[in-house]
Amino acid sequence: MSDDRLHILDCDTGVDDAMAIGLLLAEAPQTFVGATAVFGNVDVRRAALNTRSLLELAGRADIPVHLGAASSLDGAFWGSGHRVHGENGVGGVQLPNPTGTAGDGEPAPSYLVRTVRENPGRVVIIAVGPLTNLAIALSMDPGIAELVAEIVIMGGAVRHPGNATPAAEANVWHDPEAADRVLRSGARVRLVPLDATMQQRMTGDEQTELAGSSSRFAQAVAQASEHYLDFYTNVFPGRQCALHDPLVAALALDSALVTSEVTTSIEVQLAPGPARGQTVADLRGLYKGPVHREGHTTSVVLETEAGFSRRLVEALTCLP
Numbered sequence: 001m002s003d004d005r006l007h008i009l010d011c012d013t014g015v016d017d018a019m020a021i022g023l024l025l026a027e028a029p030q031t032f033v034g035a036t037a038v039f040g041n042v043d044v045r046r047a048a049l050n051t052r053s054l055l056e057l058a059g060r061a062d063i064p065v066h067l068g069a070a071s072s073l074d075g076a077f078w079g080s081g082h083r084v085h086g087e088n089g090v091g092g093v094q095l096p097n098p099t100g101t102a103g104d105g106e107p108a109p110s111y112l113v114r115t116v117r118e119n120p121g122r123v124v125i126i127a128v129g130p131l132t133n134l135a136i137a138l139s140m141d142p143g144i145a146e147l148v149a150e151i152v153i154m155g156g157a158v159r160h161p162g163n164a165t166p167a168a169e170a171n172v173w174h175d176p177e178a179a180d181r182v183l184r185s186g187a188r189v190r191l192v193p194l195d196a197t198m199q200q201r202m203t204g205d206e207q208t209e210l211a212g213s214s215s216r217f218a219q220a221v222a223q224a225s226e227h228y229l230d231f232y233t234n235v236f237p238g239r240q241c242a243l244h245d246p247l248v249a250a251l252a253l254d255s256a257l258v259t260s261e262v263t264t265s266i267e268v269q270l271a272p273g274p275a276r277g278q279t280v281a282d283l284r285g286l287y288k289g290p291v292h293r294e295g296h297t298t299s300v301v302l303e304t305e306a307g308f309s310r311r312l313v314e315a316l317t318c319l320p
Contacts, residue, residue: 012040012129014085068108091227156279168277204239
């Protein structure tokens, strides 16, 4: 990836978003230029507050955080991820109150449009929450679809069960219309679904390692992860949790982590009913080799290199 790329994190900051923030701060300190908050794991104002607090904890109050959508395009907000991420989104950890402001009042969609326009071909948007901010930005200025370098999305499930419903992954399910708009925009998109993210996990031993480090940021993530690991005892055997958002952040920086990927069409189911929010990928031909359908701009990551949790732990423990 070109060294002149700029990275913006669009997040609904819960526990794994905090890990993604830490990874970007550690591995892309000069190119991580901004964050945008959206509803999802928590309400949008809490998402912005959590993001600002974490940035300041790492000594990076200079990175702006812009307030975005408080609900989906149809005005709905079906509750947050308290069961997974805790009441405040970070496992009940009391982070220091930030002193900065959320992007000096510029709304997240406007910030995305402006930054992409000012830096054509350079901006990578890492979207790890509902895609409402991006959908609004694309409605404001459809031309940015051709100017953004890449949109890397944590979302969907193509061969894997959903986690919000049997069919749908949470980020897409929270705003299927927004996801559909982004995927149909013509922008270069890399979709990282549950198929890939559920395979990368942090263990209880690695959480203990974070807690014992000298990094205040790593200690906060370790404390927040206690609740996250508790939730995942109902999902995985043993004590381990999925690393959804940090994996996506890492893939935005290092595509060499991908070991299986297809380029194909993706359709989001929008009709009411049990399939709403499902992401349907055309995987026909997969058994004969890699799927690469000409004319499509969306790639879907199915598998990534094993052992990502070690990279994440090393990144977080190097922060202040």
